[in-house]
Amino acid sequence: MIKKELETQLSQALKELGFDNIDLKLERPKNPDHGDYASNVSFQLAKTLKKAPPLIAEDLKSKLKDNKISEIVDFNPVSGFLNITLKPNYLLERLQTIETVPDFKTSNQKILLEYVSANPTGPLHIGHGRWAVLGSAIASILKYSQHTVLTEFYINDAGSQVNHFKDSVKAAQEGNPIPEDGYHGAYILDLAKSDVDPLKKMISLQKSTLASIGVEFDTWFFESLLHNDGKVALIIDWLSKKELSYTKDDALWFKSTDYGDDKDRVLIKSDGQYTYFLVDIAYHFDKISRADLLVNIWGADHHGYVPRVRAAVMSFLDEERDISEAFKVIIGQLVSLVKEGKPVKMSKRTGEMISLDEVVEDIGCDATRFFLLNKSADTHIEFDLDLAKKSSQENPVYYIQYAHARIASLLKKSELKVVPCPEYLELNNYERDLSLLLIQLYDKVLESAVKFSPHILAQYLFDVAKAFHLFYHNCQILNAEEPDKSKRLFLLSKTQFVLKEVLSILGITAPDSM
RNA sequence: GCGCUUGUAGCUCAGCUGGAUAGAGCAUCGGUCUUCGGAACCGAGGGUCCGGGGUUCGAAUCCCUGCGGGCGCACCA
Numbered sequence: 001m002i003k004k005e006l007e008t009q010l011s012q013a014l015k016e017l018g019f020d021n022i023d024l025k026l027e028r029p030k031n032p033d034h035g036d037y038a039s040n041v042s043f044q045l046a047k048t049l050k051k052a053p054p055l056i057a058e059d060l061k062s063k064l065k066d067n068k069i070s071e072i073v074d075f076n077p078v079s080g081f082l083n084i085t086l087k088p089n090y091l092l093e094r095l096q097t098i099e100t101v102p103d104f105k106t107s108n109q110k111i112l113l114e115y116v117s118a119n120p121t122g123p124l125h126i127g128h129g130r131w132a133v134l135g136s137a138i139a140s141i142l143k144y145s146q147h148t149v150l151t152e153f154y155i156n157d158a159g160s161q162v163n164h165f166k167d168s169v170k171a172a173q174e175g176n177p178i179p180e181d182g183y184h185g186a187y188i189l190d191l192a193k194s195d196v197d198p199l200k201k202m203i204s205l206q207k208s209t210l211a212s213i214g215v216e217f218d219t220w221f222f223e224s225l226l227h228n229d230g231k232v233a234l235i236i237d238w239l240s241k242k243e244l245s246y247t248k249d250d251a252l253w254f255k256s257t258d259y260g261d262d263k264d265r266v267l268i269k270s271d272g273q274y275t276y277f278l279v280d281i282a283y284h285f286d287k288i289s290r291a292d293l294l295v296n297i298w299g300a301d302h303h304g305y306v307p308r309v310r311a312a313v314m315s316f317l318d319e320e321r322d323i324s325e326a327f328k329v330i331i332g333q334l335v336s337l338v339k340e341g342k343p344v345k346m347s348k349r350t351g352e353m354i355s356l357d358e359v360v361e362d363i364g365c366d367a368t369r370f371f372l373l374n375k376s377a378d379t380h381i382e383f384d385l386d387l388a389k390k391s392s393q394e395n396p397v398y399y400i401q402y403a404h405a406r407i408a409s410l411l412k413k414s415e416l417k418v419v420p421c422p423e424y425l426e427l428n429n430y431e432r433d434l435s436l437l438l439i440q441l442y443d444k445v446l447e448s449a450v451k452f453s454p455h456i457l458a459q460y461l462f463d464v465a466k467a468f469h470l471f472y473h474n475c476q477i478l479n480a481e482e483p484d485k486s487k488r489l490f491l492l493s494k495t496q497f498v499l500k501e502v503l504s505i506l507g508i509t510a511p512d513s514m
Numbered sequence: 515g516c517g518c519u520u521g522u523a524g525c526u527c528a529g530c531u532g533g534a535u536a537g538a539g540c541a542u543c544g545g546u547c548u549u550c551g552g553a554a555c556c557g558a559g560g561g562u563c564c565g566g567g568g569u570u571c572g573a574a575u576c577c578c579u580g581c582g583g584g585c586g587c588a589c590c591a
Contacts, residue, residue, distance in 0.1 A: 031534070043571070053571080079534060119591075159591055251589050262517085262587085265586060270590040276591045288579090289534045303518055304545065304586040332583075333519075376541095380520070380584060393553075396539065402553050409551060447530070459528065464540080469554060514553075 001102055001442045002094060006084065007126065013067045017060075021047065035076055035083030040150075042080050053080030066089070086436065088427045094439040097492050102442050104145040104449070112291035113139050116210070117154040120202045121165035123187055124209050126383055127299065127335045129356040133372040134332060135297050136215040137284055137454035140223055140505050145449040150291065153217045157199060157463060158224040159276060169198040185353070186246070214507040215366055226282045232274060235282040246317055254281070259311035281312045288316050288326070295452070296423060297330045306331075330452055332377040338384040354385060361390045366506060366508045370397035373506055374458045389482050396462055400499065401511055403465040406472065407496040408512035414478060414489055430471040437467050438491075439499050445505070454506060461502050468495050 003026055011024040022041055029038040042053035042060065047055060051286075057077030064075055072090035076083040078278040115135030120130050126213055135151065142149045156162065167183035172192035178184055191198040210216065226232050236252070239245040244255050254277075257264050260509035267278040287294050294313065298305070305328050313327040337344040337354055342356070362385070371388065374396070375381060427435060430439040440460070476487045 025531080027533075028531080030529085034534070038533080043533085046571075081534070156591070161591055247591080251588090266589045271589080273589085275589070280591095294546075297544080300519065300585050302586085306518090332518080336584085378519075381525070382526080394540070398553055399539090402551085406551055406554090413550070451530085455528085456530090459538090466538090472550085473555045476550070480550095513551090 001445050001446060002439050003037070006033060009069045009072075010039065010084075011050060013064055013069045014041065014060075015429075016067065017063055020435070027133050029081075029083065032433075034078055034081065036087045037084040037086075039082045039084065040080075041082055041424050042077075044489070056080075057082045070102075072114070083466070088432070091427065091432070091435045091439065092425060095435055095490070098438060098441060098494055098499055100395060101144075104147075104442075104446060110290075110291040111142060111149045111293045112144070112287050113149055113295045113296060113297070114152045114154055114287070115297035115376040116215075118206065119156050119159075119165075120199055120206065121161050121183060122185055122202070124356040125353045126337065126356055126359050129359065129368065130332060130335050130381065131297050131299065132210055132213060132215040132356075133204050133369050134377055134454065135458060137218055137369075137373055137457075137506050138295075138297075138330075138452050140507060141445065141449050141452075141454060144505050145445055147449070150219065151217045152219045152287075154222050154223065155203060156223050157203075158222075158227055158279070162199065165202075179447050180261050209355075209360075212358065212360050213368060222285070223279060223283070226279055226286065231286060232279055232282045233470075235278070235285055238285075239267070239281075239315075240268050242315070252313070254278075254308075256308045256311035261307045261311045265308050273339075277308060281308060284309060284313055290315060293328065293329065295328045300331055300333050303329075303331050329336055330377060333380040335381045335383050338382055339386065359385065362389050362393075366401070367392050367395045367397050369506065369508055370395060370400075370458060373454045376453060376455045386388060397508060398514075399469075400461050400465040400503070401514060403468045404496060404499045404503070404510045406512045406513060407468070407499070410477060410492060411489070411496065412512075416489060427487075428475070430467075430474050431488070434464075434467040434471045434491060434495065437464050438494055441501065446501075457502050457506060461499065464495065464498055464502075468499075 007024050007026050010026070011022060012021055014024070019041075022044060024039065024041065026037045026039055029035060045051075045056050046053050055076065057080055060082055061075040064070060072087055074085045074087065076085060113135060116124075116128055116132050118124055139149050139151045164179070164182050168178050168184075168188050169191050171178050171182065174190050178188065182188075185500035191201055194201060201400070207220075236245070239254060244258070245267060246253055246255065251266050252268040253264045254267050255264055265277055267281075268274055284294065287290050294310075310323060310327055310329075314323045316328055319322065339354075363371070371402050372381075437460075443459055444460045448454055471491070475484075475488060477492065478486065480488060500510040
């Protein structure tokens, strides 16, 4: 990871100059004229040295001239910032080893990522698609950065919704009207025609929808298991032994206020029925026994539910364990649908919706994934199917894939089996810009892993593709003279590697031709 | 009413734990077209970063406050 390496080297160099205890953070300046990286040490030192930052920066530059770090970078102070420019030999050196994945591992913590977990009472829609794609990409990023991740889909196959669903199918089979509180979508009629168990059928349909968009889970966890294994009964027992529950108004309550919730929550209703929450506690109890960190991806419509589940998880933990290191909820903003310029209210109950299958069929897996991964989870997406279909050709994913295909074609034409490392160490602006982006690969992976944000990688892909197209447009490759030719073929192969690697992390294909 | 979240170009969105002149794509207008893949490249116009305070060397970013979206406030799941 290039940034960390530079930070280490620079702070070591500063230490040798007697500047200890500096919180050194490099950043990428917006203006490329300011260099590849910038440091604000001079501002930090200004107070103690009682000197103006620009003077400090100049001073540092001359003092660092003889330091080892000057073998790989040049310093260029501008208005107080100590700007850093990487030397071409260092850029090429880093590129040569880019295919070696660095050591990301910081702990042996086991992560259990739960996402989608849609009710098995109807087909998945585009909203589920967002969580599915997001979750699978996050899992992939975490795995790539050497975390131990288990992905899980929780199937609510035991609640009252499932009964309504079954009743609806049954009613349709018997030719009766579908109950008021049942499900009214057309898919109910399809299920009624089949003699397969509708619940099983629905689950397998969801599975295949997810597979069509490149989403798979390590485990499918059935809620009914918690009931049948007596795990719900166990949790009731456990809570009461820990004095975390009490009876009031004929109901059993959980003292969630002890752990920061607004109010206590009901576990068993006065009619003796379990609440969804109780079963969910049992589920999380089970999960925490299998992992160190639980990560859930939920839509913004469930955010109000977070404090009580967090309270439950907190009650499981030893005093000294920090809840934020054991339980995390990624809240994603909802996807709203627009059709013919008008908002569409989606409801599984009424059956009014656009299915994920429909979207994937129209737009394709790669384009759908990229569309959903391109944006940070906390932006509200407005999805216009007509527009998406129309503009799918202009989806940036094709721009990226095109770059990959172009490279594949060029490398094929070059008829070189192994592209050699160049000894020629000058880089023009196009080559340099591209190289600088490429060596940031693992910084970007790390950043997206830490923030659970695949969109950082999607954005990065676009930047790489853009730098490549620019490079391609301005530099002859196959027709170039040596040693430019070798150097550029080398750049080409490294670009291809980066594109392929990141596309694959995001679950998008990297075609050799298109 | 209370809570969470969001407000950046005409539209869709980036902008990292504060940094230097706020960026992309699309759309619009204009150019490159005997090219190693034109699904490409170049240029132009377009901004009160929702308003107002505060913190400081420095704020789109942090704090407070007002306004506007979205969502949530069950002995539903």
